[in-house]
Amino acid sequence: MTASVLSDWTPGAADKDIPPIGALLLTGVSLPAAAIFESPLAQNIAWMQRFAESHGARLSPHGKTTMAPALFRRQLEAGAWGITLATAPQCRAAFAGGVTRLLMANQLVGEPNMAIVAELIGAGAEFYCVVDSATNVTALGRYFAARGQTLNVLIELGVAEGRCGCRDSAQVEALVGVIAEQSALALVGIEGYEGMIAGGDEVAAVSAYGERLVETVRTLRASDTLRREAPIVTASGSKWFDLIAEAFDKAELREYYTPVLRPGCYVVHDHRLYAGAMADIKARNPGLIGDLQPALEVFAHVQSLPEPGLAIVALGKRDIGHEPDLPLPLRLYPLVSHPASAATAVDISRWKATHIMDQHTFLEIPRDTELAVGDVLAFGTSHPCLTFDKWRQMCLVDRELKVLDALETRF
The missing domain is CATH 3.20.20.10 (Alanine racemase)
Incomplete structure (x- = not known):
């Protein structure tokens, strides 16, 4: 480590817990890292608040999903009646965060x-x-x-x-x-x-x-x-x-x-379980305006390419939820394999995660794929709760993957 990196480090804190504000997620943050996209996050908070109010109901989002006081405050500022929790320690953490x-x-x-x-x-x-x-x-x-x-x-x-x-x-x-x-x-x-x-x-x-x-x-x-x-x-x-x-x-x-x-999960939604539930809700309510959008993704490096058709990603059970579905490949950022076009994301939604360990995910890929160790992959989740609890800090990012804020969780 360089002196500048060490100056931001404290004993007992993992590097991934300190996302630098203003950095680009792909090149300036230690990966793997969990990222929440600002635009869909804001939309989801506003959408559910409007939905509750349109039915004459109050909204008390279930905070166990995120345990993030900054998100609690945003939900309350949008009009939430209160915050729901599951345990007494969770209630204490929420109260300390202003709820x-x-x-x-x-x-x-x-x-x-x-x-x-x-x-x-x-x-x-x-x-x-x-x-x-x-x-x-x-x-x-x-x-x-x-x-x-x-x-x-x-x-x-x-x-x-x-x-x-x-x-x-x-x-x-x-x-x-x-x-x-x-x-x-x-x-x-x-x-x-x-x-x-x-x-x-x-x-x-x-x-x-x-x-x-x-x-x-x-x-x-x-x-x-x-x-x-x-x-x-x-x-x-x-x-x-x-x-x-x-x-x-x-x-x-x-x-x-x-x-x-x-x-509770609506705040960041997801890419499969609740995406399917939302499709059913829209089918039952064809006049419903707007939608929830997935806002949470986890970014990780390709760590090894040991044989054709297999990539090992530096992403594991310590970093992302894996129930009811394994991590869902979304996009490739070819930082190493095609650095000139690294900013252009490639759709990899047809790739498939086949196995996950503590720090590794096995990814089945096309044999002719141009991929290099060090390239970055973005993954979606199915049910976001068990991804949030892996992180003490999460990156709030814009569409260009610039880090806007570090969101603390209190699990």
Whole structure:
């Protein structure tokens, strides 16, 4: 390393964690590097906010996708109601990044996690979590009563053979009674997650589930058991958000309730899983204007060309998600093989990743391909969540691949 490079390095930090602002990604950043393109990012944030508002709903994006405070702030500045998280430590990280309304779409279990939330509430956070167990409700009530705090809870309504949540109205009714016995708990609405619905007519099943959420919160409001003037009803991942929004889009809910949608992956979208889901959404809603665009890519060097038809790329499980699909080849930048035309990207979407290891991806390529060690390849993802958590810093870039900013993640 040169002295100038060493001057920017700190012990324990990988070079890829320090993207230099103003550098060109292809030649001025240590690769592999994760890049988020500014233009589609901005479009996606604005598009989903408009979509939620057009259905009379609030938007509370699921922050576990990115765990990037800078992106949380942009979503809030665009009009988001709050940020959804999955764990107490995630909520603490979001609050430290400036998020004050936190919806934890999960059960708050274990006293160390309760302690984190108690500290957040004490610091001024507006916090919500979900419950589906009398045992958990009792533990929460005891813990927060001892600290003189009130914890906002939503009953989770699940689906048969799904994940968490009460399975039927009898379980909901019983849990309402247990919550009422806990002076430190405020029941403020109903929460659900439709992403576990699969098999048969999924569209009809998701729509019916959305209606079930609505009917449940209506029943609770009519019974005068809710301690919020505009009770919350919330669901929606990134696959079925249109169907949940349709179920929530009722004049009564717009006026007397707080419908909240919680998609997260939309912020950077992807190149396969959610790209396919968006195509289905557009097919179900032919009048829908605009679209989500993939904004996240990972760039890496060709590392070895050991035999015809095979390229080994310096990109592995430590750098990019590989479920449900292996990394998706997008473009070649021939920095070495054709340096005169290196700025011209070549479409390699027909190439195929066949295997991935910790630091290497095996790429099946045409035998007559002109490729050299040191050329740069751009890869897309299928489901972005498990790429974000590989990085402490990600590059925000423009269309010319100039680094505009370094986006910190807090996993």
